[in-house]
Amino acid sequence: MAIDRRVLWRGLGGSRYFEYSWLLRHIGSLRPGLRVLDVGAGPSVLPALLAHRGYTSVASDTDAGELAPQRTFRNRPGVGGRLHALVHDGARLAVRDRSCDVVICRSVLEHISVPGDAATVAELARCVARGGLLLITVPFAPRYREATPPYQSGGHQRLYDLSALEERIIAASGLAPIDRAFIGWPHRAVFRLMLRADRYRVVRLMHRWFSLVAPSAIFGVVGRDATDRAGGALLALRNDALD
Numbered sequence: 001m002a003i004d005r006r007v008l009w010r011g012l013g014g015s016r017y018f019e020y021s022w023l024l025r026h027i028g029s030l031r032p033g034l035r036v037l038d039v040g041a042g043p044s045v046l047p048a049l050l051a052h053r054g055y056t057s058v059a060s061d062t063d064a065g066e067l068a069p070q071r072t073f074r075n076r077p078g079v080g081g082r083l084h085a086l087v088h089d090g091a092r093l094a095v096r097d098r099s100c101d102v103v104i105c106r107s108v109l110e111h112i113s114v115p116g117d118a119a120t121v122a123e124l125a126r127c128v129a130r131g132g133l134l135l136i137t138v139p140f141a142p143r144y145r146e147a148t149p150p151y152q153s154g155g156h157q158r159l160y161d162l163s164a165l166e167e168r169i170i171a172a173s174g175l176a177p178i179d180r181a182f183i184g185w186p187h188r189a190v191f192r193l194m195l196r197a198d199r200y201r202v203v204r205l206m207h208r209w210f211s212l213v214a215p216s217a218i219f220g221v222v223g224r225d226a227t228d229r230a231g232g233a234l235l236a237l238r239n240d241a242l243d
C-alpha cells in the first residue's frame, strides 16, 4: 500500500513526537469506545492511533486535501470502521453540542488570525461532553509575538504567552483547566523563525525534523511552570458543567 508523502514528511516531525505522548496520556485515562474529535488533524496519524485503541475517532480539517491520508489509514488492520474524516472549519463544526468525549486541537489555533482563534476555541468547547476534555497545543513564548506581515497563508500567526493562553484559550473555552505542560525552548527558536520566514523550505525542514534527533531533556516536556524554558504549551481543559 502506498504511503502518502505528507504522512512521511510530517509523521512525527516538529513537536508532534512529544505532544502526542502527552495527549495520549490524557486520553488514556478515559475508557475505550468514547468519541474523539481531532480538529485540524490534516494527515496526522493520531486519529488512526485512537481508532486502533478502540475509540470512535473523527479527523476533521478545513482542507480536504490535507485529510486525504486518513482514507489510507482507514484500511489499516485494527482501525476498522472507527475512523471517520470530515471536512469542517473548526469555527463552524457540524457537530451536536456536547457530543464528543475528547476534542483535540493540536497546532492549529496559531494558524488562525485574531479573533478567529478564540472563536474557534469557543466552538470546540461547545462540542465537549460533560466530564469530557478539550486538549489544545500551541507555540509558546514568555512574551506574545505575532507574524511579520505580509501574512503567509497557512503559516504561523503568533506565539502565545501566559496572558494569551488565559484570555484567548482558557477564558474563551469556558472550561476548567485541569493540566498544563510546556515543551522545550528550542521549538520557540524555530517558531520565531517561522513567524518571519515560514515560506522558506529550510526553515520548514528544521521545524519538521530537528526534534527527532534532539535530547528530550531540552526539546521534550519541560514541566508545568517552566515558562522561561518553553517553546510550546499544552492545555487540558474539562467540561465541569453541572446542568
Ligand SMILES: C[S@@+](CC[C@H](N)C(=O)[O-])C[C@H]1O[C@@H](n2cnc3c(N)ncnc32)[C@H](O)[C@@H]1O
Residues within 6 Å of the ligand: 010, 016, 039, 040, 041, 042, 043, 044, 060, 061, 062, 063, 066, 088, 089, 090, 091, 105, 106, 107, 108, 111, 112
Ligand atoms: C500544523 S497542521 C497540524 C496538523 C495536525 N493537527 C497534526 O498534529 O499533525 C495545521 C492544520 O490545521 C488545519 N487548519 C487550519 N485552519 C483551520 C480551521 N479554521 N479549521 C480546521 N482546520 C484548520 C490545516 O489545514 C492543517 O491541516
